[in-house]
Structure formats: structure tokens, C-alpha cells
Amino acid sequence: MKKIMVVDDDPENNLSLKAGLEDIDKNFEVFCAESGEQCFQLLSEKKIPDLILLDIMMPEMNGWEVFGKLKNNLEWKKIPVIFLTARSDHIAKNAGNFLGDDYIEKPYELEELKDKINKTLNKLSEM
Amino acid sequence: MEDRKLMIIDDDPDTLIILKTVFEYVGFTVIVADDKSKCISELEKGFRGVIIIDINVPYLNGWNTLNDIVSNGYIYGNRLIILSSEKNPDKRIEEFSEYIDDYVIKPFDVEYLLNSVKKSLLSINNLNEVTA
Numbered sequence: 125m126k127k128i129m130v131v132d133d134d135p136e137n138n139l140s141l142k143a144g145l146e147d148i149d150k151n152f153e154v155f156c157a158e159s160g161e162q163c164f165q166l167l168s169e170k171k172i173p174d175l176i177l178l179d180i181m182m183p184e185m186n187g188w189e190v191f192g193k194l195k196n197n198l199e200w201k202k203i204p205v206i207f208l209t210a211r212s213d214h215i216a217k218n219a220g221n222f223l224g225d226d227y228i229e230k231p232y233e234l235e236e237l238k239d240k241i242n243k244t245l246n247k248l249s250e251m
Numbered sequence: 252m253e254d255r256k257l258m259i260i261d262d263d264p265d266t267l268i269i270l271k272t273v274f275e276y277v278g279f280t281v282i283v284a285d286d287k288s289k290c291i292s293e294l295e296k297g298f299r300g301v302i303i304i305d306i307n308v309p310y311l312n313g314w315n316t317l318n319d320i321v322s323n324g325y326i327y328g329n330r331l332i333i334l335s336s337e338k339n340p341d342k343r344i345e346e347f348s349e350y351i352d353d354y355v356i357k358p359f360d361v362e363y364l365l366n367s368v369k370k371s372l373l374s375i376n377n378l379n380e381v382t383a
Contacts, residue, residue, distance in 0.1 A: 188272040195276055214358035219269045222361050223276055 129173035130156045133182040160185030180209040256300030262308045287316045294325035305334040330371040
């Protein structure tokens with residue numbers, strides 16, 4: 125099973141994304157964090173995913189801050205991050221593609237998201 | 252290891268956090284300043300490195316900040332990169348041209364800005380070697 129953590133402040137979106145991803149690929153096991161703080165709480169409890177889907181626009185700690193904190197930690201820095209966001213402006217897309225393993229704009233097709241997750245996971249397993 | 256210090260002066264929190272994340276990711280020590288007093292305070296404490304400053308920000312008053320950096324002598328040991336939303340630079344820029352390495356128009360590509368900062372840093376380090 126491939127564990128995927130979704131970090132997004134919209135609980136409804138998280139529920140439907142979890143259901144959708146686990147349905148479209150039986151190899152996915154999805155768990156969710158509704159904030160950056162909750163993401164780090166889960167990581168501290170050793171709930172380490174194979175990949176993180178990270179929203180950018182979140183209150184308190186936004187996606188950039190979450191990314192920075194992840195990459196600053198020796199244990200968590202290797203976890204691949206795909207930005208999953210409604211932001212379509214140039215700077216966000218450009219920086220997101222530079223920093224992350226991929227950048228996907230909402231709304232997205234579930235099939236496309238599944239393919240990009242698998243592509244990222246496969247790329248890493250080949251390294 | 253070379254000293255990779257960067258100060259980003261902008262009043263837009265979104266630009267600040269994005270640039271801070273990008274530059275820290277590639278190994279820079281980053282200071283962000285969203286107003287003139289924070290910027291001057293860091294320079295007084297001895298900041299030396301590359302300074303990215305957005306000059307088209309009404310609240311921050313980039314030109315005023317730039318003038319204070321230069322007229323108070325804080326420019327020495329530092330290099331400047333200007334961020335602007337104006338395609339054609341204001342003629343006031345000529346007063347500071349000897350300290351400016353690049354004029355980058357928003358929206359920009361982070362990789363371009365990264366390369367520009369690296370070039371500036373190289374010129375500071377080369378100068379330090381010559382004067383050491």
C-alpha cells in the first residue's frame with residue numbers, strides 16, 4: 125500500500141478526495157490533516173506517508189510554510205510533495221513547480237491526480 | 252562554505268513567504284523585511300549579502316528605503332536586485348545604478364531570480380577576496 129497524506133483545511137474536500145483516491149487506486153491508503161500543525165502532529169507520531177498532497181491557501185500555517193518546515197527536517201525532507209491548490213497565478217505555479225514534485229490546480233480530474241501521484245512515486249522508487 | 256545571505260524587502264506577505272521558502276530550500280539564510288525599519292535594523296546589526304527590494308510598494312516606499320540604505324552607508328558589502336511591476340525603470344534608478352546588479356519585472360520566474368542572486372553573491376565574495 126502507498127500511504128498518502130492530504131493536507132488541506134477543507135474537511136469536505138479531504139473526505140471526498142480520500143474516498144475518490146482509495147476507490148480509483150486500490151493501492152492507495154489516504155489519511156488527512158486539516159492544517160499544517162496537524163500534519164506535523166501526525167508526522168511526529170510516526171505516521172509517515174509515501175507522499176504528501178499539499179494545499180497552499182490555509183490559515184495559520186500556509187502550504188509554503190509547511191513545505192519549508194518539511195524540508196528543514198532530516199527525516200521528513202525526503203517525502204515527495206505535490207502541491208494541490210486553487211492558485212493559478214504565475215508566481216505560485218512557478219515556485220510550486222520549482223519546489224514540489226508536481227503542481228496540480230483545482231479543479232482537477234481524479235484520473236490525472238492518480239497518474240501524477242503514481243508517476244512521482246515510481247520516479248522515486250527508480251532512484 | 253560561502254556565506255549565502257539574502258534580505259528580501261517587500262510589503263506583500265505572499266511574495267515574502269514564497270521567496271523565503273525558495274531561497275531557504277536551496278541553502279540561503281533569508282531575512283525578510285516588510286517595512287523600512289526592519290530592513291535598516293538588520294543592516295545596523297551587520298547584514299552583508301544580497302538585498303532584493305520591491306520598489307513599487309506604496310506602504311513600504313521602496314525608493315525611500317533604497318535612498319536610506321545608500322545614504323547611510325549600509326550599501327557597502329551588499330549588492331541590490333530590484334523587483335518591480337514597471338517594465339520601464341523609473342529614472343530615479345540611475346542614482347543607484349552602481350549598486351544594482353539586476354532589475355527584475357514581476358511576475359518573474361524563481362529560477363531566473365535565483366541565478367541572478369547567485370551572480371550577485373559571487374561578485375560580493377570575489378570582492379571580499381580581493382579586499383581581504
